[in-house]
Amino acid sequence: xxxxxHTFPDTFFEELDKLYGNEKTVSxxxxxxxxxxxxxxxxxxxxxxxxxxxxxxxxxxxRGNRRGRFHQWLSENGRNILIHQIGRVQGLMEMCQDIAxxxxxxxxxxxxxxxxxxxxxxxxxxx
Numbered sequence: 512x513x514x515x516x517h518t519f520p521d522t523f524f525e526e527l528d529k530l531y532g533n534e535k536t537v538s539x540x541x542x543x544x545x546x547x548x549x550x551x552x553x554x555x556x557x558x559x560x561x562x563x564x565x566x567x568x569x570x571x572x573x574r575g576n577r578r579g580r581f582h583q584w585l586s587e588n589g590r591n592i593l594i595h596q597i598g599r600v601q602g603l604m605e606m607c608q609d610i611a612x613x614x615x616x617x618x619x620x621x622x623x624x625x626x627x628x629x630x631x632x633x634x635x636x637x638x
Contacts, residue, residue, distance in 0.1 A: 518582045518590070519549070519597060526604035530613050552600050552617055554581060557592065 527545055528536055536542070554563040566581045582593055603620065607613040 513583045513585070515583055516590075518594065520601070523597060523601050523604075526601055530604060530607060530610045532609070553593070553596055556620070557596055562589070 524536060524538075524541065524545070527548065528534065531542075531544075533542070536545075550563065554566070557563070563581075566585075571577060582590060585593060599620070600617075603616055604613060607616060
């Protein structure tokens, strides 16, 4: 697991606030459904949920607790792909005035298919 790096820009959450009609939120007091939104529209489209399922395996311990943020488990290439996907979603969010419109447009977007080198252990040479 990598150390935490600011990955989701504040403007991403400002757009979420706008879509849901919320007052401006702060990182430690955001609604739980923002996390569900991020899983569905940012992580799930990458390799048709494969990446998300691998992140769950790495990140959730035996007791069901999360050990870190999903992006902390990605390799540099995986992180770059994630940042690209965040930008795609944020661009779509900026075009919409409410969550219903966003969901309608998001259904029409293509899934993201990427190179297999998302996780550090996939980049290791096996002898």
